[in-house]
Amino acid sequence: ASIGKQLMDLHVGYEDADPYPLKVELKKSADPEDRETWRVQKMKWGRVRNSETKKLVDDRTTIIYNSKVTITGIPPETNDYLLGSRSALAWIIHQYQVTKDKKSGIVNDPNAWADEHGNPQYIIDLIKKVTTVSIETMRLMASMDD
Secondary structure (H helix, E strand, C coil), X not given: CHHHHHHHHHHHCHHHCCCCCXXXXXXXXXXXXXXXXXXXXXXEEEEEECCCCCCEEEEEEEEECCCCEEEECCCHHHHHCEECCEEHHHHHHHHCCCEECCCCCCEECCHHHHHHCCCCCHHHHHHHHXXXXXXXXXXXXXXXXX
């Protein structure tokens, strides 16, 4: 019951979670004060070459946020916490992209929330907090086996 309450508090209050200390790398030409630096279009995982197959595969420790920003240092265990068939970070990468409905022409822009709340780095902060929630969830779940 205690672990269940901790999990509930962690998930209900995910926006209050401590941000995980991920490394946010900016290209030298990027201005951290420029709102455009923090706009997302479509995130993706970094890529690495598999040493055995020599093929490029997703590097789930790195998110290419946009052409100016890369997020690194994502602990591999973050990807063990799944929301259905994908990790919480994979869900964010999939959902937090600019899309346009073909029929209605309505644009879904996740940057709008950041703009409305005056926090250009909202999505970066969310990634850091969801990383913490994912790691803590897995830690709590593992503690039930003890």
